Amino acid sequence: MKNHLLRPLWCILAAIALILIARHFMVPDDFGVHGKGFTYGFHRLSNVKEWQDFKVKYRGREYCRECHEEKVEKSNSSRHRAIQCENCHGPAVDHPDDPETLAIDTGRGLCLRCHAALPYPDNPRSQIISIDNAEHNPDTDCSECHDPHNPDREEG
Numbered sequence: 059m060k061n062h063l064l065r066p067l068w069c070i071l072a073a074i075a076l077i078l079i080a081r082h083f084m085v086p087d088d089f090g091v092h093g094k095g096f097t098y099g100f101h102r103l104s105n106v107k108e109w110q111d112f113k114v115k116y117r118g119r120e121y122c123r124e125c126h127e128e129k130v131e132k133s134n135s136s137r138h139r140a141i142q143c144e145n146c147h148g149p150a151v152d153h154p155d156d157p158e159t160l161a162i163d164t165g166r167g168l169c170l171r172c173h174a175a176l177p178y179p180d181n182p183r184s185q186i187i188s189i190d191n192a193e194h195n196p197d198t199d200c201s202e203c204h205d206p207h208n209p210d211r212e213e214g
């Protein structure tokens with residue numbers, strides 16, 4: 059073969075060899091298609107365990123019942139029943155061991171996340187009953203007048 063054909067050929071072969079060597083050192087041993095078919099595609103087998111061991115930070119409201127039953131009962135019978143306690147108090151993780159207590163935010167911003175009127179009528183978020191922040195008792199915390207665990211207005 060002519061030299062001008064051989065030289066690029068060697069270059070290409072060298073590049074392929076380099077890629078294979080790099081791959082050998084960089085790709086973890088357990089990377090591949092595990093199990094039948096391509097259901098999960100290529101993945102690291104050890105990654106499955108890593109996600110199994112991943113610590114879930116949120117516990118859900120039933121977890122609170124053991125120690126804050128009154129709050130759970132109250133909230134379950136109100137229009138706030140769909141909201142998780144941890145939405146307002148933060149993740150419980152190993153509370154009451156770690157953290158020993160959860161945050162209490164009495165600022166208006168906490169409530170305005172959901173109750174500030176939005177100018178987007180087609181957005182489902184706009185269906186939540188809303189107030190005008192500047193008009194609705196602007197200088198007072200919402201929880202001075204509304205119980206966050208049962209904000210329902212009295213009937214009648």
Ligand code: HEC
Nearest residue numbers: 117118121122124125143144147150153154158159160161
């Ligand atoms: C095993 C019992 C236990 C469980 C379960 C538990 N808590 Fe607590 N909680 C405590 C204790 C103890 C304190 C600290 C003492 C106190 O302030 O009442 C506390 C404090 C708090 C406080 C602060 C109270 C304050 O007056 O400063 C909040 C808010 C709170 N917990 C919310 C929750 C929520 C939400 C959950 C469920 C995700 C939960 N707790 C689950 C025992 C528990």
Ligand code: HEC
Nearest residue numbers: 119122126129130133141142143146162163164201206207
């Ligand atoms: C919409 C936000 C919101 C949700 C949802 C919510 N809380 Fe609260 N929580 C507050 C606020 C604000 C305060 C402070 C109330 C105050 O100062 O009057 C508070 C206070 C508390 C306190 C301590 C003060 C007290 O009144 O004894 C506990 C304990 C508590 N919440 C537990 C819970 C539990 C359990 C749930 C779920 C069933 C829950 N909260 C759901 C906003 C919320």
Ligand code: HEC
Nearest residue numbers: 166169170173187188189194195198199200201202203204
């Ligand atoms: C000074 C007391 C007071 C404060 C502070 C207050 N509210 Fe109210 N709010 C009321 C009263 C009273 C009503 C019922 C009368 C009415 O419908 O206007 C009401 C009604 C509402 C309603 C129902 C509106 C409707 O159209 O039916 C929502 C939602 C609401 N408030 C949210 C909030 C939020 C969120 C905050 C804090 C950003 C807040 N409120 C602060 C007294 C208060």
Ligand code: HEC
Nearest residue numbers: 137141168169171172185186187200201204206209210211
């Ligand atoms: C995560 C979203 C969310 C947060 C945060 C939130 N709310 Fe609500 N709130 C709702 C939903 C949803 C309803 C029920 C609305 C409906 O049925 O149209 C509601 C209803 C209400 C009502 C009307 C009750 C009635 O009988 O008409 C008031 C008042 C209220 N919330 C006050 C508050 C206050 C005060 C806070 C802050 C402590 C707060 N909300 C935080 C979602 C939220």
